[in-house]
Amino acid sequence: MEVSEIIESIKLATGKFAREAVESAIARREEVTPALLAILEEVANLGAAVDDTGNYIAPLYAMFLLSQFRETRAYPLMVRIALLPGDDLDSLFGDFITESLDSALASVCGGDLSGIQSIVECESADEWARGAAIDSFVTLVAAGLVSRQEVLDYYGTLYHGKLARTPENERLWGSLVCSTADLYPEELIGEIEWAYRNHLVDTGIVRLEVVRRDLAKGREQVLAELAANPKHRLIEDTVKEFGRWYCFHSDERPKQDRYSQNPGPLDPEERPALWSSLVDSSPYALDSVGTVRRTESKVGRNEPCPCGSGKKYKKCCGA
Numbered sequence: 001m002e003v004s005e006i007i008e009s010i011k012l013a014t015g016k017f018a019r020e021a022v023e024s025a026i027a028r029r030e031e032v033t034p035a036l037l038a039i040l041e042e043v044a045n046l047g048a049a050v051d052d053t054g055n056y057i058a059p060l061y062a063m064f065l066l067s068q069f070r071e072t073r074a075y076p077l078m079v080r081i082a083l084l085p086g087d088d089l090d091s092l093f094g095d096f097i098t099e100s101l102d103s104a105l106a107s108v109c110g111g112d113l114s115g116i117q118s119i120v121e122c123e124s125a126d127e128w129a130r131g132a133a134i135d136s137f138v139t140l141v142a143a144g145l146v147s148r149q150e151v152l153d154y155y156g157t158l159y160h161g162k163l164a165r166t167p168e169n170e171r172l173w174g175s176l177v178c179s180t181a182d183l184y185p186e187e188l189i190g191e192i193e194w195a196y197r198n199h200l201v202d203t204g205i206v207r208l209e210v211v212r213r214d215l216a217k218g219r220e221q222v223l224a225e226l227a228a229n230p231k232h233r234l235i236e237d238t239v240k241e242f243g244r245w246y247c248f249h250s251d252e253r254p255k256q257d258r259y260s261q262n263p264g265p266l267d268p269e270e271r272p273a274l275w276s277s278l279v280d281s282s283p284y285a286l287d288s289v290g291t292v293r294r295t296e297s298k299v300g301r302n303e304p305c306p307c308g309s310g311k312k313y314k315k316c317c318g319a
Contacts, residue, residue, distance in 0.1 A: 006028070007058070017243040017248040022242075025061075033066070036071075037066070037074060039062040043059045043077075043081055043092060044080035044081050047084045047088040061242070063093075064100075065238050067235035070107060078105055079105075079116070079118060082101065082126075083119060083122055084126075085126065089128070101129060102136040102139055103139055103232075103233060106137075106145070109136075113150075113154070134179050135232075137179065139232040141183060141226070142229070143232075143233070148183050148223075155176060155180050171202050173202065174201050174204075177195065181206070182226055184214070189212075192208070192211055
């Protein structure tokens with residue numbers, strides 16, 4: 001495929017993964033990279049206004065491909081995008097922010113931590129993007145690109161004042177504690193305990209006893225668990241990692257809302273087979289017109305895991 005054909009094929013969501021275009025983009029990496037960078041540049045400049053169709057998916061393809069390419073020129077663009085208003089991020093990227101932004105930032109930063117730090121420390125930035133930036137340091141350690149000590153030293157500056165000590169930042173403090181625990185929290189356990197004493201941490205995300213449990217495991221076991229954790233990986237394979245998203249498999253699962261895991265309307269012919277796969281314990285139900293509706297609230301990636309482990313969902317059953 002020519003570059004223009006590749007870009008046209010990944011422009012709008014069709015319900016099918018543009019595998020041929022992605023494989024062509026990978027084969028023609030040098031030629032297609034400027035066009036992918038231009039997509040992110042436009043998003044960074046215009047935010048959600050870039051999407052005049054309500055169906056613009058090119059930025060997601062660009063994020064994955066440029067991350068796979070380890071394209072450092074994408075790094076400042078991703079940082080600018082992460083600093084967009086939360087509504088813009090949700091409209092354009094959906095669950096990518098909580099599920100993959102950390103890996104994308106780690107994949108393109110080239111060892112330069114300043115951009116990621118700027119997201120973490122920007123009080124006006126979206127809290128989910130800031131949480132992803134905190135998590136990205138763990139991914140960098142897991143990938144062997146940054147030392148554990150360097151990240152713990154930076155986390156220490158957050159505990160000591162760079163992360164505002166306000167009720168609005170409870171979730172971020174929870175993310176910080178979780179990420180510290182992922183790296184083995186020995187050096188910062190005093191700061192963590194201080195944060196709990198001062199009610200800075202959302203205990204619905206992680207409880208202090210869970211951190212102490214990680215501490216008791218010992219450094220070797222905690223770091224071995226990090227190495228085995230599929231969540232903390234650089235983006236390696238766009239076909240595998242983006243192509244598996246629910247929005248590309250409406251023929252296998254209930255149709256999904258754009259870039260999320262919330263089912264949308266079922267076509268009449270799809271209804272019987274798909275509904276039969278929804279067991280009694282499912283958090284979904286069919287309404288009177290055959291639309292699948294969630295009857296329970298969706299578990300957010302940074303919400304407490306419903307299994308009762310005391311960890312947030314994305315660090316436990318949602319990993």
